[in-house]
Amino acid sequence: MKITLKDGTVKEYAGSRSIIEIASDISEGLARMATAGEINGETADLRTIVDRDCDLNILTFQDEKGKGAFWHTASHIMAQAVKRLYPDTRLAIGPSVSDGFYYDIDRETPLTAEDLEKIEAEMKKIVKEALPIEQYTKPRQEAIAYFEEKGEPYKVELIEDLPDDAVISFYSQAEFTDLCAGPHLMTTKPVKAFKLTSLAGAYWRGSEKNKMLQRIYGTAFPKKAELDEYLTMLEEAKKRDHRKLGKELGLFMMRDEGPGFPFFLPKGMVLKNTLLDYWREIHSRNGYVEIATPIMLSRHLWETSGHWDHYKDNMYTTVIDEEDFAIKPMNCPGGILVYQSEPRSYRDLPLRMGELGLVHRHEKSGQLHGLMRVRCFTQDDAHIFMMPEQIRDEIKDVARLIDEVYSLFGFKYHVELSTRPEDSMGSDEDWEMATEALRGALDDLELPYVVNEGDGAFYGPKIDFHLEDSIGRTWQCGTIQLDFQLPLRFDLEYTGADGEKHRPIMIHRVAFGSIERFIGILIEHFAGAFPTWLAPVQVKVLPISDKYIKYGKKVQDTLNKAGIRADIDMRAEKIGYKIREAQMQKIPYMLVVGAKEEEDRLVSVRSRFAGDEGQKSMDEFIASITSEIAGKKVREIEEQE
Numbered sequence: 001m002k003i004t005l006k007d008g009t010v011k012e013y014a015g016s017r018s019i020i021e022i023a024s025d026i027s028e029g030l031a032r033m034a035t036a037g038e039i040n041g042e043t044a045d046l047r048t049i050v051d052r053d054c055d056l057n058i059l060t061f062q063d064e065k066g067k068g069a070f071w072h073t074a075s076h077i078m079a080q081a082v083k084r085l086y087p088d089t090r091l092a093i094g095p096s097v098s099d100g101f102y103y104d105i106d107r108e109t110p111l112t113a114e115d116l117e118k119i120e121a122e123m124k125k126i127v128k129e130a131l132p133i134e135q136y137t138k139p140r141q142e143a144i145a146y147f148e149e150k151g152e153p154y155k156v157e158l159i160e161d162l163p164d165d166a167v168i169s170f171y172s173q174a175e176f177t178d179l180c181a182g183p184h185l186m187t188t189k190p191v192k193a194f195k196l197t198s199l200a201g202a203y204w205r206g207s208e209k210n211k212m213l214q215r216i217y218g219t220a221f222p223k224k225a226e227l228d229e230y231l232t233m234l235e236e237a238k239k240r241d242h243r244k245l246g247k248e249l250g251l252f253m254m255r256d257e258g259p260g261f262p263f264f265l266p267k268g269m270v271l272k273n274t275l276l277d278y279w280r281e282i283h284s285r286n287g288y289v290e291i292a293t294p295i296m297l298s299r300h301l302w303e304t305s306g307h308w309d310h311y312k313d314n315m316y317t318t319v320i321d322e323e324d325f326a327i328k329p330m331n332c333p334g335g336i337l338v339y340q341s342e343p344r345s346y347r348d349l350p351l352r353m354g355e356l357g358l359v360h361r362h363e364k365s366g367q368l369h370g371l372m373r374v375r376c377f378t379q380d381d382a383h384i385f386m387m388p389e390q391i392r393d394e395i396k397d398v399a400r401l402i403d404e405v406y407s408l409f410g411f412k413y414h415v416e417l418s419t420r421p422e423d424s425m426g427s428d429e430d431w432e433m434a435t436e437a438l439r440g441a442l443d444d445l446e447l448p449y450v451v452n453e454g455d456g457a458f459y460g461p462k463i464d465f466h467l468e469d470s471i472g473r474t475w476q477c478g479t480i481q482l483d484f485q486l487p488l489r490f491d492l493e494y495t496g497a498d499g500e501k502h503r504p505i506m507i508h509r510v511a512f513g514s515i516e517r518f519i520g521i522l523i524e525h526f527a528g529a530f531p532t533w534l535a536p537v538q539v540k541v542l543p544i545s546d547k548y549i550k551y552g553k554k555v556q557d558t559l560n561k562a563g564i565r566a567d568i569d570m571r572a573e574k575i576g577y578k579i580r581e582a583q584m585q586k587i588p589y590m591l592v593v594g595a596k597e598e599e600d601r602l603v604s605v606r607s608r609f610a611g612d613e614g615q616k617s618m619d620e621f622i623a624s625i626t627s628e629i630a631g632k633k634v635r636e637i638e639e640q641e
Contacts (some may be wrong), residue, residue, distance in 0.1 A: 100219030260375030293334025372521035
């Protein structure tokens with residue numbers, strides 16, 4: 001039996017071996033760190049027996065799937081602790097998630113924050129016990145009978161949804177047994193550092209028609225130092241929460257009268273419009289034309305596009321003149337109608353059409369989260385229609401544009417190539433051609449990427465850009481989707497150089513993604529302290545007393561006429577208080593004016609970046625800040641004594 005490892009090394013064995021045995025053969029250190037395995041791309045438990053030639057990757061906490069196994073084990077440890085402390089608890093599900101794990105439970109008396117400390121203490125005992133974790137199976141009916149006897153109705157319901165001939169997987173650690181497909185660690189011992197972070201409500205199976213359960217969130221790490229670093233990041237994230245800062249800085253609000261539908265306030269609109277101005281600037285420079293399509297279109301359009309079959313549960317609908325209409329959740333069908341509006345020639349291609357389209361998607365109320373998850377948002381879409389030989393160059397141009405956008409804001413990012421999902425349409429040949437075109441463009445650009453199997457759109461594969469913010473969190477924003485299907489479904493065509501009709505290929509792409517979500521990310525990335533070019537108020541004029549308001553207003557007017565967003569604080573407050581207030585509002589520059597400034601026609605400059613910058617003439621200050629704004633510079637905060 002030949003085992004090919006991730007680094008290309010080949011191991012040969014006379015007989016079958018478990019993944020953990022192979023890890024031990026490689027090194028005892030690897031066996032200690034191993035959390036799961038990957039056989040020919042499929043995640044597997046460490047107990048899994050390898051009995052044939054295959055590619056094998058030993059996963060650790062450093063791998064995303066390895067983290068999943070570690071956190072899944074932590075969720076079972078937490079559930080075991082809950083059952084030890086509160087035996088009447090009924091367990092639902094407890095998966096790993098992107099930053100830890102959770103378990104949904106049902107109790108007559110809900111848990112409180114104080115209970116979390118007790119559960120953590122019991123978890124420590126379970127870890128210290130170093131309980132072996134064992135996996136075994138039962139036939140479906142035996143599994144149902146087992147959980148009925150244990151009084152676990154949610155487990156019974158999950159099993160009853162499985163086929164009659166299903167073999168049900170269990171994992172046990174001492175007295176605790178759970179329904180689970182795995183994978184899990186070999187013992188509870190490696191889960192040394194953990195924290196239960198919060199309690200929340202969650203409907204059983206995500207349906208508002210079902211009972212509300214209690215969800216316990218937590219996270220875990222192999223080392224305490226890693227946990228401490230993560231908890232520090234969480235505290236910093238709380239300070240940067242865009243919902244908190246959005247309210248404090250007067251950017252946006254949410255109301256019960258429109259759940260998931262954000263209200264942008266005057267300062268927020270300045271921020272949003274500044275972003276959109278930048279969007280128009282770079283798209284004009286890159287050969288895009290801008291269009292706008294209707295917010296509502298007839299059902300038959302969405303049926304033709306395939307959205308009705310794949311997305312109707314997330315669409316808002318109405319009836320007009322006895323015909324079904326849907327508010328658009330995407331902009332692409334409208335862009336296709338624009339393409340169809342006149343005959344197209346090969347000379348017109350590539351045709352790059354950008355649209356800042358307002359879209360609506362029905363998100364469940366429990367999933368709404370500030371600007372990050374809303375029901376109404378502006379999508380910075382573009383749809384590119386092209387000939388097959390233009391595909392690779394167009395993809396590379398889009399990737400360069402997205403790189404320009406993210407670099408401007410100081411974002412690092414990584415790239416994923418997402419391939420064909422199960423719920424897809426189109427031929428194998430089209431999908432293969434589209435996937436290889438995306439792969440080839442990434443290789444040409446020498447952009448590192450990972451393959452995300454089965455996560456493409458239903459009409460084509462895609463490249464996703466995951467940006468990293470200033471405290472290390474990642475966000476999926478930009479995407480490039482290559483589509484052979486919609487041009488076929490809408491019978492799009494162009495006249496080629498040979499005079500014959502041909503089918504164009506289509507790219508769907510966004511740079512910001514949702515403008516609202518991107519603003520939320522920017523608020524948290526900059527902690528509300530936006531670069532000067534982006535700040536809603538760039539300068540606050542601060543008269544020392546009422547006597548200098550007239551001169552202060554003259555300074556403000558001069559700045560406004562120069563295209564600088566300036567405000568003035570005319571309150572009868574001490575100058576120190578005004579400065580602190582301006583600092584709290586994260587305003588880049590404060591211009592203090594008093595007797596000397598008025599007499600010499602100067603301003604005393606204080607900045608968010610360097611503190612007191614001394615007195616300057618208006619011409620000198622305007623030249624400096626205008627250059628900073630025009631260059632879209634990001635000034636670093638200087639160390640101050």
